[in-house]
Amino acid sequence: MGKTKTNAATTPVPQNRTEAEAAVAEIGRLQRELQVIQAAMNEELSGIKGRHEGTATPLADRIQVLTNGLETWAAANRAVLTHGGKTKTVMLATGEIRWRVTPPRVVVRGVSAVLDALRRAGMTRFLRQPEEEIDKEAILADPAAVASIAGLRIEQREEFVVVPFAVELEAGQ
Numbered sequence: 001m002g003k004t005k006t007n008a009a010t011t012p013v014p015q016n017r018t019e020a021e022a023a024v025a026e027i028g029r030l031q032r033e034l035q036v037i038q039a040a041m042n043e044e045l046s047g048i049k050g051r052h053e054g055t056a057t058p059l060a061d062r063i064q065v066l067t068n069g070l071e072t073w074a075a076a077n078r079a080v081l082t083h084g085g086k087t088k089t090v091m092l093a094t095g096e097i098r099w100r101v102t103p104p105r106v107v108v109r110g111v112s113a114v115l116d117a118l119r120r121a122g123m124t125r126f127l128r129q130p131e132e133e134i135d136k137e138a139i140l141a142d143p144a145a146v147a148s149i150a151g152l153r154i155e156q157r158e159e160f161v162v163v164p165f166a167v168e169l170e171a172g173q
Contacts, residue, residue, distance in 0.1 A: 070097065071160040095164035102157050104143070106136040110151040117149050 014020040074081060074090070074097055081090045081097075088099045108114050114134060118126050126146060128135040139146050143154045 067160070067162055070162060074160065095162065098161040098163065100159050100161055102159060104140055104154050104156045106134070106139050107153050107155045108134055108136075108151060114149060114151040117151070118146075121149065123149075 090097045126138050
């Protein structure tokens with residue numbers, strides 16, 4: 001069998017209480033230095049973010065204006081664009097527009113009143129324990145059962161999405 005070399009431990013180990021106290025004190029000093037560095041970094045990042053947000057805001061505003069106009073045009077021409085509702089995606093020469101329905105979500109107005117109504121109606125299967133709260137997943141699984149509960153509703157909405165085509169260069173090929 002050959003010899004195995006191991007590296008000596010490079011971690012300084014305090015040999016007594018005084019050295020342990022010194023190590024704790026140095027850790028505290030180093031943590032404070034890290035906090036100063038982090039605060040300086042966050043200050044710089046805040047300035048950078050502010051500058052870029054100022055430049056980006058007019059672009060985002062223009063995108064929103066164009067999207068709103070495109071949505072108005074697409075809504076007025078939806079039957080033709082979607083071939084009578086057969087598709088929810090329309091291909092254009094420069095990209096596509098889409099109508100998408102968001103996943104259903106439970107909207108609760110007046111949590112304590114809804115909790116009381118569910119208890120009174122004997123619908124405890126829609127309550128989560130031990131800290132009594134509304135079980136939204138259970139409601140989504142059986143929305144018809146809670147249709148009569150005031151303050152509870154299932155919401156879905158249609159979103160209009162614009163996806164411009166983007167082509168990346170394949171450099172060096």
